Amino acid sequence: MSLLPEQTSIVTVDFRLPTDFRAPAGGVNETVVSVKVANSTSAINIKDWRHSSIFDVGWKFSFPHHYSDVGVKYQINVQMFHEQQPLLVELDYFVIVNTAPHRQTLHLSPIGFLYVEVQAPQAIAEHEAVTISLHDVGHPEMELARVMHDEQTATSFYLQYDPGSVIAGKRYELSGIENRYHQSIPVTPWHVELAPVAHQSSSRLSLWISHYLQKPLRLFTDAGGKIR
Template sequence: MSLLNRQPPSVTLNFSLPADFVAPQGGISETRVSVKRLNSAAPVTIKDWRHASLYDAGWKFDFPHPYSDVGVKYQVNVQMIHNRQPLLIELDYFVTVNKAPHRQTLHLSPIGQLYVEVQEPTTVPAEEAVTIRLHQLEQPQVELVRVNHDEQTATSFYLKYDPESVIPGKRYVLSAVENRYHQAVPVSPGSIELSPVAREQQAWSFQALMHWLEKPLRLFTDADAKIR
């Protein structure tokens, strides 16, 4: 085989969504995936992919891993947008690759369903179940949801919350405590914004604000000219 036709090893990501997630139909849709290498002083873009469709089931995504004998940490960001509205919570996923080919599953979080990773799977008696809270970062007493994970294993699952209760611009955080000894339990993700705004909408809002700010300045200048 010619060396010119040899493809570099790749990383395959399996993007998983909740079983009850259904992508909206019609309108303008787009799926974006950004992959960056973090080992250097500044992130290096490996792949920036866009596709004019949405997914409502598990789907696979590949990107090249042209490195050997070195571990590489990648940052992956996924977003699905329908009619300029994000459908996924804005989260960064991290993938460490020591050897390719490499396969890994990433659980995406639609608005209203946050994928929670509590701890490694272990047998947990009912009296030692874990209580998980989703609350405001600055005001822990303001909760969106509280659940008791009283199954045989307290591990990873989708935590449902009411998107209408989310305050735009506020950051939220997860906390978990085992019920018997009231010890904190590691839980992820960390601080998150549950009401993301599409980048295009952010840019439009900024431009609209600047345009609005210019108006009183022009009025003030015109008034000064008229006084003369």
Template sequence: MSLLNEPPHNITVTFSLPPEFSAPLDGDNETVVDVQVINTWQTLSIKHWKHPAIVDGQWNFRFPHRYSDGSVKYRVTIQLFHNGQPLLLEQDHFVIVHQFPHRQTLHLSPVGYLYVEVQEPEMIPPEQAITISLHENESPDVELARVSHDERTATSFYLEYDPEHVLPGKRYVLTGIENRYHQRLSVFPEGIELVPATHPPRSRLLRVIDQWLNEPLRLFTDSLSKIR
């Protein structure tokens, strides 16, 4: 993998949100996108982009591709903020470029809508469907959502769930079962936080106090010799 001598090409990714998602128009809004190369000996930042509004629907985003040969793996992270609160699930999206030009669609998951990809199943009759279950990790019987699909619609779709029944910061699990033979299917993502944990901004004074509390405790007696 070597750097291009001529000006870099641009990779285009299309961010896609579910049609049911409606971005808030009031308050403080922001869209943040980060792109990094991750298949080198260290992570390299390629682009950091901020926009003082929420970009929804389907929209194109471009970042530079500076390598002339070999496959390059990019990690793309995106977040939409409304009044400082994240609207998307925290996920890494990967773009692997083997040759140029390269275009790719990245499906985003807002809170309440999880984009699911299922292992390509073999041909089965529609009445012998595939069941996808979203449930607690420790208690598979405690389900948040359950849907059935035939082989034509089970490869990728949005699974809707109620965020009010989800604990922020807790990881939940997806499982897929082929109903005829009860075989497990590979489902992505396997586990995810369905509501990101919120961390309210802390004042500079609180950060200083926290740093002071985390420093090794120095006893007053340790300084007696200096006082003398």
């Protein structure tokens, strides 16, 4: 990949949120965005951005595009925190840029709202239905949510689910089926972790270190044969 010799071009991402989402008021808030080049032997960091607020409407985010002779796949990680608790589902977002300036819309998934994209077979008539299900991996009968759409409205939408029924750290699966002929339909994201794991082990380690450092420090030179 060659660096652009002159002015750096810009990639602009329009982050969107569901209209029913409301950001918590007050408290300590933070939004964090990280951009890396994904299609390289090792990830190349492009931009890290932090802002002491959170959003309940869409906002624009830009980062530089340094390459001129090859398509670049960027991996974007975005998270919003309220009182150190994440508000968004953990997902990787990808933007492929061949020429810049480039602009693209990304739909973020707050906890309780999962943005779903469906690739329906062309054979489905507009009035015929597809069913989208969010369930345990490998167990479609254990559903968190199920919706039915016609071919037109199933292209992309927010699927709502009850966050209280989600187990932290567990992965769930999306599946789609065309109702008339029972054909499987590709749905993204396929597997998704809907709630973060509480890092209790890290917290316990921090407490142990803190407790240990409060004790008198015993150096190896306290032994009988000291180094002089």
